[in-house]
Amino acid sequence: MMTFGCGVYLDFPSEGNNPQWKLLTYIDTAVYHLPKYAPIDSVVNLKVKTVYYPQSAKYFYLPASELQPGINEVSYIFYSNGKKRRSFEHFYMVSDIEPRQITIDDYYLLEHDEDAFTQGLLWKDGYLYETTGLIGESSLRMLNPENGDIIRNQPLDKQIFAEGISKRGDEFIILTWKDGLVYKFDAELEQIGVFPYKHEGWGLTTTDDNVLLTSDGTYNLYYLDENFNVDSTFQVYNNRGPVQYLNELEYIEGNVWANVLGSDIVQVIEPTSGKVLMEIDLSGCIDRHRYKKAGVLNGIAYNPHDNLVYFTGKNWPYIVVWRPLFFDK
Numbered sequence: 001m002m003t004f005g006c007g008v009y010l011d012f013p014s015e016g017n018n019p020q021w022k023l024l025t026y027i028d029t030a031v032y033h034l035p036k037y038a039p040i041d042s043v044v045n046l047k048v049k050t051v052y053y054p055q056s057a058k059y060f061y062l063p064a065s066e067l068q069p070g071i072n073e074v075s076y077i078f079y080s081n082g083k084k085r086r087s088f089e090h091f092y093m094v095s096d097i098e099p100r101q102i103t104i105d106d107y108y109l110l111e112h113d114e115d116a117f118t119q120g121l122l123w124k125d126g127y128l129y130e131t132t133g134l135i136g137e138s139s140l141r142m143l144n145p146e147n148g149d150i151i152r153n154q155p156l157d158k159q160i161f162a163e164g165i166s167k168r169g170d171e172f173i174i175l176t177w178k179d180g181l182v183y184k185f186d187a188e189l190e191q192i193g194v195f196p197y198k199h200e201g202w203g204l205t206t207t208d209d210n211v212l213l214t215s216d217g218t219y220n221l222y223y224l225d226e227n228f229n230v231d232s233t234f235q236v237y238n239n240r241g242p243v244q245y246l247n248e249l250e251y252i253e254g255n256v257w258a259n260v261l262g263s264d265i266v267q268v269i270e271p272t273s274g275k276v277l278m279e280i281d282l283s284g285c286i287d288r289h290r291y292k293k294a295g296v297l298n299g300i301a302y303n304p305h306d307n308l309v310y311f312t313g314k315n316w317p318y319i320v321v322w323r324p325l326f327f328d329k
């Protein structure tokens with residue numbers, strides 16, 4: 001038991017706690033002990049501005065199920081006879097979901113340029129679009145989704161290292177890794193603008209509400225506003241902890257699919273909670289002994305009309321095309 005503020009005490013499970021945060025599991029409840037001498041009238045959650053009226057004169061309960069996976073900064077003000085008692089806590093939660101394990105089989109292959117250092121993949125209006133990276137070699141490509149043929153291969157500015165690609169309305173948006181720039185192209189692949197971007201650019205995708213969602217190689221994902229500033233963020237957790245190195249993204253049927261740098265596992269993430277729902281294993285799809293140039297998995301695209309998911313990687317010799325059977329469509 002520890003003391004917080006003057007007269008409000010907090011109980012929390014003792015295992016795994018450290019001075020920075022207290023570990024809670026999904027089924028735990030943090031119990032605030034209220035002072036006997038001055039009953040609490042109301043409690044205000046400062047973050048979401050919710051007001052609670054404790055049912056008990058002795059305890060205020062915070063169910064862990066109300067928290068998000070990851071570090072939760074929880075701040076309450078306890079009001080008692082016109083006086084305030086403030087409590088500020090860091091609670092650490094892991095996801096309560098054990099991700100469903102999926103190994104993909106029953107897929108087919110399209111050609112892919114082994115010189116393409118793939119950084120992003122997108123399906124839009126019947127075509128695949130790909131960005132490739134490396135300074136001096138970055139490009140924007142339009143591909144035929146029937147066979148993988150390159151229809152257009154447009155070099156990007158020589159000095160940039162291109163990263164993920166996605167769409168916003170009819171426009172294409174391309175991130176750069178450390179150049180601090182984001183590029184906008186029209187539907188004809190003509191460059192129509194370059195804007196500042198304050199973060200490292202890794203993966204990029206677009207929600208069903210036409211909002212950009214981006215990664216930066218951490219376990220955080222970021223929603224961007226119209227001007228490419230971070231509007232809000234969420235943390236990605238599985239039942240073991242944070243999922244680091246999130247990279248190329250694709251928004252598919254309400255969830256975010258993300259590959260993890262250096263692994264052949266694609267994480268399927270529920271964006272409302274940040275919890276990993278599934279782990280899709282593609283390690284059987286690429287034989288790196290046979291294809292010596294093949295690097296990391298780094299391309300995910302989705303064709304909702306035919307329910308096809310496309311995967312490729314840096315310098316892979318092919319694009320893997322898979323029809324998931326688990327969508328309710």
Ligand SMILES: [Ca+2]
Nearest residue numbers: 121249250300
């Ligand atoms: Ca993508």
